[in-house]
Amino acid sequence: MATSSLDAWHGETPPVLSDGVVILRPPTPVDAPSIAEACQDPDIVRWTTIPTPYSLDDAHAWIADHEAGEHWWAAPTWAVTNGEARWGGTVDLRLDGVGGAEVGYLVAPWLRGNQVATRALRLACGWAFMALRLEVIRWYASVGNDTSRNVATKVGFRVHRDVLRLGLVQRGERFDAWVGDLLPSDLVEVTARRSPFTGPSLTPREREVLDRLAAGQSNRAISQSLGISENTVKNHVRKILEKLQATSRVDAVIKGVNGGLTSLN
Ligand SMILES: CC(C)(COP(=O)(O)OP(=O)(O)OC[C@H]1O[C@@H](n2cnc3c(N)ncnc32)[C@H](O)[C@@H]1OP(=O)(O)O)[C@@H](O)C(=O)NCCC(=O)NCCS
Structure with missing residues (x-):
């Protein structure tokens, strides 16, 4: 990963992402009872490495490790x-520090079957490619987890034909694993098919700001590179979101890419 991309986000609040249907936000302590309830589900126990x-208390400990903060x-x-x-x-991404990450996800039984995981x-992969400039995201699942494989494939992951023998460890036991990988271009293909952009055009300045959002720059970095104040950048971003009817910066970039207004290169 370009370290400077991650540096650009240093000190920023973790992003809230949405595609207008699901919302991704950092976990908070109020989530503990729902997490504890979902983690009684036999599928979550079977296919993930949660304690059993x-x-x-397990939920509170997990939240403390994953809620908003520098870590x-x-x-x-x-x-x-x-x-x-x-x-x-x-949904979580474990970064390897050199442009890659491994992704993990689970959905509570009460929300399943509605494309929530997909x-x-x-959203998470799109953000990571754009904001963190990741080059590859990898998915592993125990052989037999067809539902997870389905989700990964729908997002664009290429699942390898060969099984990774004894490739996953779950509660002290080794299992054969499926492995898949996703490059930025794989994800864009999926998104482009599903949400063509037909919105209004942007001003040249808004295009410059959108290009920088696509490059994963923070407001501070954009203000420095364009020689304008952070407040002016915020106003441009607000206007871009309004014009593209986007719910977040990532959504604006996805709609901009799909509409040919910007690119990820
Ligand atoms: C895997 C999981 C996250 C899916 O959540 P979800 O919100 O229901 O997923 P989605 O609705 O986005 O997509 C599920 C897809 O799998 C399909 N599916 C469901 N059960 C299936 C099965 N037994 N075999 C094959 N496909 C199945 C669904 O039909 C759907 O595909 P479609 O949209 O083409 O019809 C959820 O089942 C879960 O939390 N499982 C336990 C934890 C887990 O396995 N995590 C992944 C570890 S790698």
Whole structure:
């Protein structure tokens, strides 16, 4: 990863991401009861490495390690919701520090079957490619987890034909694993098919700001590179979001890419 990209976000509040249906936000202590409830689910126990049995204390300990703070940037982690306050899943990226990450996700039984995991995974990967300039994101699952494989494939991951023999460790036992990888261009193809942009045009200055959002720059970095104040940058960003009917910076970049207004290069 370009270290400077991560540096640009240093001290920033973790991003809240949305595609208009699901919202990704950092986990908070109020999520603990819902997390503890979901982690009784047999599928979550079977396919993830959560402790078992899983208690409310386990949920609080996990939240303390993953809520907003400086440490968040080493392993970006979001609570997935369907627009309501209640926690309904998790998606997280474990960064390797050199442009790659491994992704993990789970969705609570009460939100399953509505594309929630697919949408959450797409949002998180899209943000990581744009904001952190990741080059590759990898997905691992125990052989047999067809639902997870389905989710990963829908987002654009290429699942390798060969199994990674004894490639995953779960509670002290080794299991054969599927492995998939996603490059930025794979994700854009998926998004482009699904949400063509037909919105209004941007001013040249707004295009310059959008290009920098696509390059993963923070408001501070944009203000420095264009020689304008951070407040002016914020106003441009607000206007861009309004014009593209985007719900977040990432959403604006995705719509901008799909509409040919900017690119990820
Ligand atoms: C995997 C998981 C996150 C999916 O959540 P979700 O919000 O229901 O997922 P989505 O609705 O976005 O997509 C699920 C897809 O799998 C399909 N699916 C569901 N059950 C399936 C099964 N038994 N076999 C194959 N595909 C299945 C669904 O039909 C859907 O595909 P479609 O949209 O083409 O119909 C959720 O089931 C979960 O939390 N499982 C336990 C934890 C886990 O396995 N995490 C991943 C570890 S790698």
